[in-house]
Amino acid sequence: MxxxxxxxxxxxxxxxxxxxxxxxxxxxxxxxxxxxxxxxxxxxxxxxxxxxxxxxxxxxxxxxxxxxxxxxxxxxxxxxxxxxxxxxxxxxxxxxxxxxxxxxxxxxxxxxxxxxxxxxxxxxxxxxxxxxxxxxxxxxxxxxxxxxxxxxxxxxxxxxxxxxxxxxxxxxxxxxxxxxxxxxxxxxxxxxxxxxxxxxxxxxxxxxxxxxxxxxxDNSEKSTFNTFEDADSKTGIVACGIAYNYLKETFNGAIPYPTLHIGQYPLPIKQIEKLAEKCDEIIVVEEGYPFVEQRIKGISQKIKIKGKLDGTLPRQGELNPDITNEAFGVKSENQYATPELVSPRPPALCQGCSHADMYEVLNQVMQEMGSNRVFGDIGCYTLGALPPYVAINSTVDMGASITMAKGAADSGVKHAVAVIGDSTFVHSGMTGLLDAVIENTPITVIISDNSTTAMTGGQKSHGENRIEKICLGLGVDREHLHIITPMKNKHEEMFKVIKQEVEYQGVSVIISQRECIRTAARKAAKKRANLK
Amino acid sequence: MKTDIILAGVGGQGILSIASCIGVAAMNENLYVKQSELHGMSQRGGAVQSHFRLSDKPVYSDQIPLGEADIILSVEPMEALRYLPWLSAEGMVVTDSTPFINIPNYPEPETITAEIKKLKKHVLIDANSLASEIKSPKSANIVMLGAASKYLQVSFKSLENALEEIFKSKGAAVVDVNKQALNLGREYAEKYIRG
CATH class of the missing domain: 3.40.50.970 (Thiamin diphosphate (ThDP)-binding fold, Pyr/PP domains)
Structure with a gap:
């Protein structure tokens, strides 16, 4: 131990x-x-x-x-x-x-x-x-x-x-x-x-x-992960997972209501019925959707069930002790406010990020081709939706850039472009590209390949050194498959390739390939450490 | 006794190293600890914060309620101000004075300093310069930890031991320079408070 x-x-x-x-x-x-x-x-x-x-x-x-x-x-x-x-x-x-x-x-x-x-x-x-x-x-x-x-x-x-x-x-x-x-x-x-x-x-x-x-x-009824603390009140509480912590915080460790703390599902219905027998109302405190609240709504005619559906607790967002304080009429007191001069500091692409070069040039091309036709995906490059780039018009789920571009092209939208990362491409983009290849749909897929899963901290990407072969294997025409290096001194060349392929009326893939600068820095540091 | 700390900064500035150091120290002193942080999208050059709670009694919530933080320990001055709603009436702000400007609408640095100086209890330190003095600009975060060390409910020795435990794998020189940074921050904060 x-x-x-x-x-x-x-x-x-x-x-x-x-x-x-x-x-x-x-x-x-x-x-x-x-x-x-x-x-x-x-x-x-x-x-x-x-x-x-x-x-x-x-x-x-x-x-x-x-x-x-x-x-x-x-x-x-x-x-x-x-x-x-x-x-x-x-x-x-x-x-x-x-x-x-x-x-x-x-x-x-x-x-x-x-x-x-x-x-x-x-x-x-x-x-x-x-x-x-x-x-x-x-x-x-x-x-x-x-x-x-x-x-x-x-x-x-x-x-x-x-x-x-x-x-x-x-x-x-x-x-x-x-x-x-x-x-x-x-x-x-x-x-x-x-x-x-x-x-x-x-x-x-x-x-x-x-x-x-x-x-x-039965297992839930007997589970040590479901616990009951009694108290003398006609209001009962069902608290799930970490919601319980916030209640304990609000009441400084001693919740003045009989409380059933849920850690194992399916719900221990007998225990909830027992709680309902001794109460006039039950407040469900849970993080996420009103899952338990909906389940126990019909448990008894005489009892009122409160929670996220009746506004006792907010429907959206995570819980915190200020929310439980408010719901139970305990005061949170803040003495200070954030001064007005404090500006928001949203996440941004790193200095020197390869996606930044790609977006800069893509924006130049799309200025000529028309706006509102770039479909994005999930990864660091989703930040391309924010200023200064404002380059993408969608982010929905892993791989949706390619298939949404295809659907838009099928509707007659000219010059539809998909932007997707290497890891996202091998996660869920390949099958969508196959759909486009089969129909030779006029879309341009830019695979912004930084050879890692960057957003989550640089995990290995299954696409590393494989993207080109995968695209060829899926049937992308060699003539319309390009590899470019997103760097400041190559913008002119990048512009030419992207423009030419966006104009092309068929499937084209541009692999914009340069390693994530953070991953590169981590690798270099590791190498230095090993040399020592 | 409890100490609730908001750690603040910009992604990549090392607030999580500060957190793990206090965490190790607190665990070695058998205190109850909860330290919440955010990963993922919030890391990319955006504002980051961590709620650190230590106490001699069990800690319930992973998040600090508004108005209950005893300290805001920040490695960037504007970020220190962002979390003022969490600071208690008697709370203290300990912050690096060096602005990290990666947004176009960053306010005039003097106006930020002026806001911090309005606070009853504050320590304002140029940790970057101090860290550069000992030729270890990367240790600015540990200088800040040193500056706040008097108010953290763990002993200074525990923090030194924690640094040793955390940086051991990087060699004795790294441990030493971080201990130096810790001491420098402590000294400088004491000087600042005496005026």
Whole structure:
């Protein structure tokens, strides 16, 4: 046993390693990235040679984990909330196949959209797949849940979803670790056709999943992750995950209402009914969507359910102690205001960033070709939407630049351009490019290749040194595939190539290739350190 | 006793190193700690902050409520002012005086200094120059940590030990220069407060 100062996500990583993990599969995404990074550099993980390399996207990650589970070993899949959309097919079906070795899926939600495009609540995915969801409130609990999640998964024969939100993911506290468990040996499922979801078998598997719902419910009723604190009041509280921390803060440690703290789902309905019996109203305090609030609305005729739907708490954004203070009539007092002279300081592309050169020249070309026809994607280069560039007209989901440009071109928009990074291209852009190649749709795809997954801190990109070959393999015409170097002294040459291809009435790809300056600097520093 | 600290700066200025140093020191003194930070998009040259809470009793919220921070420790003067709504009535601002100008509408630096000087309790330090004096401009953040060290609920020795633990892998010279930076910040802050 050791005491460590860990981020919530790191606590999950450590808990999984100690819980007998054999492999982590993930695509980087804030706020989930550090789970895999922690495992990558953990001495036990290295010694045991656990699988700890990045996957091309969340779907390939989820499927590989399912394969590891089939082989009897324990696997974890980590992603940000929107990654759940990418892996949803595999994720939902993994509850139907069930598991052999334990599977833990970690979804890191980002309410307030600190680094995301929506606030979707992953508990809905867990509910949709009908599996156990764990939602920690502290770093210690994040560790404990990850540690025991494999056992829960193996006992129930189903995957387990751990749902965290940004604040816990990226907050550090002291964690006490437990004994290191050994890994599972390779062993095949007792039923060799368990994972064959042909209708006849799928029906049987689905019936099993339905039957298991009662067991999962019972587990929640008995779970030590669901706790009750009594108090003398006709108002009751259901608090989920870290929402509980803010309540404790508001009431200085002693909540004057009977409070059910939820850390394990499906909801412990009996416990909620018991709370409802003694109360006139229940206030649900949860981070994300009004998931629990909606679930328990019909629990009793005589009781009022309050929360995000009736405005007791704000519907949008993450919670904080000021919000719970206000909801419960406890005063927050600030003495000072931010002086007016303080200007906002939004994130920006780094000095010397290769995307900046690309946007500068692309803007010059588009000035001639017409505005409102550049489709963007997800990565550092999304900042090209902001001044001084204001270069892109869309950012929706991984890979959507290419397919949206295609749809616009299909509608008759001339000179549609897609801007996508190398890592995003191999994550979800390749199939869209194939669509365009098949129809020879007149679009220009600029792959702004900085040879890394930069936005999340420079993880390895599966596109590194492969982009050109991939494009040729997908059938892009050699004549309309160019590699340019985005540098100040090459703007003229870049302009010529981009203009020529934007004018061309067919699929063209321009790979604008220069390494991320931060990654380059990190590599140089590492090299210097090694020389020493 | 509790100490709530807002750490402030611009992405890349090293506030997370300050945080990990206080974190290690606090853990070694068996204090309760919660330290929240943001990664991802907010790193790219934008404003960054971290809420650091330490106490001899359990800490509940990972975020500090408005008006309850005991210290704003900032490595950039305008960023120090951004988080004033979190500062308590008796709270203190300890900040580097060197502006980091990466936006077109950065206010006149003198007006920022004037705002900081209006505060009852503040320490304004040119940490960049001090760090350059010891030929380690990268240690400006540790100079600032030293400047705030008297108010952090952990002993100075613990902070020195934490630096040793954190920078050990980079060699004795790096440990030494950071300890120097810490001491320099401490001395300078004491001088500033005496006037």
């Amino acid at each position: 050791q005491k460590k100062l860990l981020l919530g996500v790191e606590a999950i990583a450590q808990g999984a390693i100690d819980g007998g993990l054999s492999g982590v599969y993930a695509y980087p995404g804030t706020p989930s990235t550090e789970i895999t990074e922690y495992i990558e550099s953990n001495p036990v993980a290295i010694e045991r040679n656990l699988h700890r390399q990045w996957s091309a996207n969340e779907k390939t990650a989820m499927e590989a984990a399912l394969g590891m589970s089939y082989a009897g070993k324990r696997a974890m899949v980590c992603m940000k909330h929107v990654g759940m959309n990418v892996c949803a097919d595999a994720f939902v079906n993994s509850a139907v196949t069930g598991i052999n070795g334990g599977i833990v899926v970690v979804a890191a939600d980002d309410p307030s959209m600190h680094s995301s495009q929506n606030e979707q609540d992953s508990r809905f995915y867990g509910d949709f797949a009908m599996i156990t969801i764990l939602e920690p409130s502290t770093q210690q609990q994040a560790y404990d849940m990850a540690y025991s999640a494999f056992e829960i998964s193996e006992k129930t024969g189903l995957p387990v979803l751990i749902r965290i939100t940004t604040r816990l993911a990226h907050s550090r506290s002291t964690v006490e670790t437990k004994e290191l468990k050994s890994e599972n040996e390779v062993h095949f499922p007792a039923d060799p056709r368990q994972f064959v979801l042909l209708p006849a078998i799928a029906k049987r598997r689905y019936a099993n999943l339905l039957k298991m719902q009662e067991v999962l419910g």
